[in-house]
Amino acid sequence: MIVEGLLDGGLACPHCREGLTGVGSLSLGCSGCAVVFPIFDGIPHLHREKAIRGPDRLMRALYDSLGAFHDPGVRYALSLLQGTSESTLRQRIIAWLELDQLDDASRDSGPLRILEVGVGTGANLPFLADAIPPDREAIVWGVDLSRTMLATCARRARASGLDVSLAIADAHALPFADASFDRVFHVGGIGSYRDPRTALAEMARVAKPGTPIVVVDEELDRSAQPGILAHLAFRAVAFNQWRPRAPVEELPADAVDVEVAALSTFYYVLRFACGE
């Protein structure tokens, strides 16, 4: 039953991109390279362990051990430090997805499919639920490397009223077929990924041609003329990045409609599309 539900979701092997099939009731197998992926607590683990290295391994260890502090940290400390509440920030992020501007063609191709890469504890899900047009059926996928973060996300997903599926997966090798999502977004993390260029290319690959891809991460908004305290606070928030800024130079060569803006004192938003 769990396996059948997952196989409806456009999953593909993260190594060779062939389709997946059920192997017993607790694993998925690749029909191309024959790798078997286990499912624990209803969540498939669709990554290659030896590919998780360097900063990704470090960040996973961090989120697996300190995941419980993530949500209070964002809600209270970060909001206080940058002077923008978490809910304002998340509403602004979801607005960039422009879910109110879906065309009729997307309606003809079935339920709306949305992917959050690095979904964490699912803090964006309630805001996504509010923004999805009420007359649209939607399927949401969230992938992340941290089991701790996804365990919290699974609880939040149930409360959101959305149809949410989760997978342990690496942003550098997404376990989905090409062109399988109407919207793809990512909030927080890409600045510390081992290879942001590959992660952006993967987001573009799984997005349908022309669909907006929205990426949010840390960058100090210098136009807000931040004081020394804001500089220090920002350095603490972006401790894991050498040069925290929008990765415009890392976008795929066919990226179009590229826009970058300050979302708050500490966060940029980068939006682009590919493949039209």
Ligand SMILES: C[S@@+](CC[C@H](N)C(=O)[O-])C[C@H]1O[C@@H](n2cnc3c(N)ncnc32)[C@H](O)[C@@H]1O
């Ligand atoms: C700052 S949290 C952001 C969570 C969520 N998007 C939010 O807005 O609250 C970053 C998340 O990225 C995940 N992550 C880090 N490296 C990753 C990778 N290579 N692939 C997928 N997820 C990754 C971490 O486990 C963590 O849950």
